[in-house]
Amino acid sequence: MDNKGNRQPGGNGWKKLAVLELVLLLVLCCAAGGVFYLRRKAARAQKDSARREWTVTQYAGSGDGLQSMFYSITDTAGHLVVIDGGWEQDEAAVRQLLQAYGNHVDAWIVTHAHPDHVGALNAILADNETGTDQKVDIDTIYTVEVNRERYEATAKDYDVVSAYENFISHTEKLSNVVYLKDNDTLDLIGLSMKVFNSWNEKVDAMKNNLLNNGSLMFRISGEQNSMLFCADVQSQMESDILAEHREELPSDYIQLGHHGNWGLTMDFYSQVNPKAVFFDAPSSVIDNEQENYDGYQLRDELTARGCTIFRWGSAPNAVTLR
Structure with missing residues (x-):
């Protein structure tokens, strides 16, 4: 039989050849698409990996022999978390940071409402209420819920209850306030955050230092590094925290309890075992x-253990979490 006709255009041979060419073209396209996808995936993974880096920065207070607490957590994607903020007279320094981030804060953590922690935020919230052109947008305010009756009944002059009352007067009007409890967990701009201490029944039963001992102790962690914030928690709370969270305490970095004075004991810090x-x-x-x-x-004991000591004299001091 003569197959010559099959080799003519429109014949079976040409059809088979066309099909083979189409299949080959599809294979090449799929291969190219696969390579493109893998390259994009690798680039995205590299970008995501770069973003999984956070900077924790400590800022010095306004001076005059006053202790205070002001930290920020930032990432390469432009997110900002503020922790406390210091005295009312620290407002200008806090605003300088906020302006660098477009006056937008993803989360503001208020460990407790003593004036050396919440004074600057109180001033900012008051300005927000008056319609200032420096309005600060805060997505979420995280803090502790205080037993107001017990606190006011036991407060000393150094507590400056008016700072707490001002904070409540501002935040009770807001819908973005979240009260954290022991063992609460949340995603903090990609970091894992867990609460180890807050105001609880043990604090209710105390006769003094309620606001300090009821302040937020929490740990933030990435895949490789972690930092423990002790706020103003003091030694009276150690036994309960160790009983429940001993295995979770070890951290690379730590903000020392009650500013590093009249705070937690070396037994507690030994369990944390920080490098700085x-x-x-x-x-x-x-x-x-x-x-x-x-x-x-405490300074001498931590130095003897080989810890890096960060102090106001070298502030702003920063560490990186990954």
């Missing part, structure tokens, strides 16, 4: 061996 620590007080407190301070003892 943050004091939130001036030299007149941390290095004072003449008055009723114990910060210098």
